[in-house]
Amino acid sequence: MTTDTTEQSDPGGPKLTIDELAARAGVTVRTVRFYGTKGLLPPPVLGPRRVGHYGPEHLARLALIDELQRQGMTLSAIERHLRRLPPDLSAQDLAVHRAVVASWAPDTVESVTREELCRLAGRELDDADVVRLADLDVVAVEDGGYRVDTGLLRLGVELLDVPLSQEVVLAAREVLLEHSRAAAQELSRLLRGAVSERAAKDVKSLTAHMHPLVVQALLTSFQRSLRQELRGWLSDPREHAGSGDDGAAGRG
Numbered sequence: 001m002t003t004d005t006t007e008q009s010d011p012g013g014p015k016l017t018i019d020e021l022a023a024r025a026g027v028t029v030r031t032v033r034f035y036g037t038k039g040l041l042p043p044p045v046l047g048p049r050r051v052g053h054y055g056p057e058h059l060a061r062l063a064l065i066d067e068l069q070r071q072g073m074t075l076s077a078i079e080r081h082l083r084r085l086p087p088d089l090s091a092q093d094l095a096v097h098r099a100v101v102a103s104w105a106p107d108t109v110e111s112v113t114r115e116e117l118c119r120l121a122g123r124e125l126d127d128a129d130v131v132r133l134a135d136l137d138v139v140a141v142e143d144g145g146y147r148v149d150t151g152l153l154r155l156g157v158e159l160l161d162v163p164l165s166q167e168v169v170l171a172a173r174e175v176l177l178e179h180s181r182a183a184a185q186e187l188s189r190l191l192r193g194a195v196s197e198r199a200a201k202d203v204k205s206l207t208a209h210m211h212p213l214v215v216q217a218l219l220t221s222f223q224r225s226l227r228q229e230l231r232g233w234l235s236d237p238r239e240h241a242g243s244g245d246d247g248a249a250g251r252g
Contacts, residue, residue: 018044021054025062026122032062038075040065040082056091063154064098070150071101108150117146121157129160135170 022029035041041061044052061082068078085097117139118125125133130146133139138156140147159169 016054016059018052018054021058021062024059024122025066026119027062027066035062035065038079040075040079042087057089057094060091060094060098064094064101066154067098067101102151109147110150111142111145111147113145117148120148120150120153122154123157125157132160132166133157135166136173 016024018029018032022032025032032041036043041058044054044058047053065078065082068081073081089097112120114125117130130139130141133153133156134141136152136156136159138149138152162169164172
């Protein structure tokens with residue numbers, strides 16, 4: 001893998017400096033450079049004065065590397081894993097892949113201090129941020145410290161920057177939980193019926209093998225369905241004209 005930078009002057013391209021990327025990812029600049037020399041990160045885009053800039057794909061890849069390390073993979077194993085991925089994966093594709101990887105790990109809840117919570121989050125968290133994370137069941141305050149679901153923390157932190165109200169985020173969470181539970185129950189009944197005659201050892205082995213495959217299938221199908229829904233909504237002028245017409249009628 002090459003570590004040469006790429007000359008490009010796209011005004012809509014990557015905007016993060018290496019310092020900003022490291023801060024957002026919760027790693028050091030030295031780590032970012034080391035990953036680049038190892039081929040774990042694609043090279044930055046060169047902007048004015050040949051300053052390297054990074055984008056969402058770099059941030060998503062750093063998050064994936066962090067998740068793979070949480071799974072106990074060595075850097076050499078991570079390098080082999082990343083080499084097998086398509087080189088042109090978008091930040092969204094990498095996020096889906098990270099979600100699949102995260103699903104392999106058991107639930108992990110840790111008791112941490114405020115300083116440790118910020119370190120795990122990769123950024124400073126003010127009181128309002130902690131309240132929002134608590135509303136999402138990612139963090140719970142206890143005895144002067146915090147209990148944090150480390151598997152959900154990065155997702156919760158990313159949601160802090162989503163330009164939607166907390167009410168909308170929580171409502172979306174309830175929709176996802178409701179439908180994911182229903183899908184899990186249906187799949188459980190289907191698989192239980194298919195393996196009912198097998199020995200307990202075989203069932204356990206099959207379940208462990210199927211888990212990441214089922215999660216990846218669910219994430220991929222949901223991602224494609226959501227993309228289709230958003231494409232249809234954005235391309236239908238009636239969806240946008242409706243609010244304006246209603247407002248005009250009200251003013252008349």
